[in-house]
Amino acid sequence: MGSIIKNKYLILRRISQLSILFLYFAANAYGWKILVGNLSFSKLFNTIPLSDPFAVLQMLFAGAAISADLILGVFVVLFLYGVIGGRAYxxxxxxxxxxxxxxxxVRRKTHHEKDNLISTTKTRKFRYAFLVVLLIASAFIGAAAFEFISPIGIFTRGVAFSLGFGWIWxxxxxxxxxxxxxxxxxGHICPVGAMYSLVGSKSLIRVYHNKDNCTACGECLNICPETQVLTPVIDKKSDYINGIECTNCGRCIEVCNDNALNFSIRKYINSKGENNEKTTN
Ligand code: SF4
Ligand code: SF4
Known part of the structure; x- marks a missing residue:
């Protein structure tokens, strides 16, 4: 029971991810209308459109006609992830x-950390360049370029229909x-994650670090998939994790034994009337 509570966000995330996959599968297999489509374009309860902003941008660059539903779906998604954190996606x-x-x-268990020398904050910017390249490529080929190689699409279609050779990718x-x-x-390549980082750059839900409780044990840094968002703050100051690549996964909160990290609602202006964002990065 203790480990369930300790890993509550991890468990809730897996339930969320698997439920979404199941609903796509059920739409195809049983005709359920709860969530129909895929992670690029869906309809919730046959009414609310949900469109991946990057997929729609690629279509725009490709010169495709964009329906009102698609545009409305983009606004719904921008609002949702603009509040809860872009990379909550x-x-x-x-x-x-x-x-x-x-x-x-597996990597943590097999101690491959030493070859992380090639992984730096700069290499993590590659995904933004890749995003731009894919938009330009979409314009050249007249189709959404990333959709041909997207593991997200391959995985989702694989569950709803058939994986085929997608498992190799x-x-x-x-x-x-x-x-x-x-x-x-x-952390380095996926343009969808890059896009959602930008979408959630001002999101309200953020992890907050309380320096008074921090014992600098480094557990959060060890588990975080985007360590560069933690390093400016951990053991340095009490502040929000403002780095836009934070996925709001909650793993840092779960592994912290000192209650130094928690989800919080980001306030842009503190009680002294100062801009909180200026105190970070
Ligand atoms: S970075 Fe890309 S593949 Fe990874 S979780 Fe985010 S959207 Fe999915
Ligand atoms: S471990 Fe914490 S800081 Fe790192 S991505 Fe997850 S929520 Fe953000």
Whole structure:
């Protein structure tokens, strides 16, 4: 029971990710209308459209006609993740996160941390450049370029229909993350995660670090998939984790034995009338 409470966010995230996959499967297999479509474009209760902003941007660059439903779906998603944290998509919705989390666990167990020298804050910016390249590529080929290689689409379609040879791509990502580059796919390459980082840059729900409780044990830094968002704050100051790549996964909160980290609602103006954001990064 203790470990369930200790890992409550991890368990809730897996329930969330698997439930979403199941609802896509059930829409195809049983005709349920709770969540129909895929993670690029869905309809909730046959009414509320949900559109992945990056997928729609690619379509725009490709010159495709964009329906009103798609645009409305983008606004719904921007509002939702603009409040709860853009990369909450990654840790609570995207199925690929289950693979990359497993790879990160294998990596921790097999002590591959020493070759992280090639993983720096700068290499983590590659995903934003890749996002731009894919938009330009979409314009050139007249189609959404990332959709051809997206492991998110492959995984979601695989559950709803059939995985085919898609498992080879998913296995490649697992091996890459576990044995080549720590948090290689999600933390360095994935343009969808990059897009959601931008979407949630001002989000209200954030992890808060209380320096008074912090014993600098480093457990949070060890588990965090985006360590660069923690390093400016941990053991340095009481502040929100403002780094836009934080996935709001809650793992740092779960591994902290000193109650130094918790989810909180970000206030932009503190009680002294100062801008909280200026105190970070
Ligand atoms: S970074 Fe990409 S693949 Fe990884 S969890 Fe986020 S959207 Fe999914
Ligand atoms: S700071 Fe915490 S919530 Fe954010 S990505 Fe790292 S472990 Fe997850």
């Amino acid at each position: 990654c840790s609570w919705v995207c199925p690929v996160n289950m693979i990359t989390d497993l790879a990160a666990w 998913l296995l490649t990502i697992f091996i890459f993350d576990a044995f080549v580059l720590k948090n290689g796919w999600c």
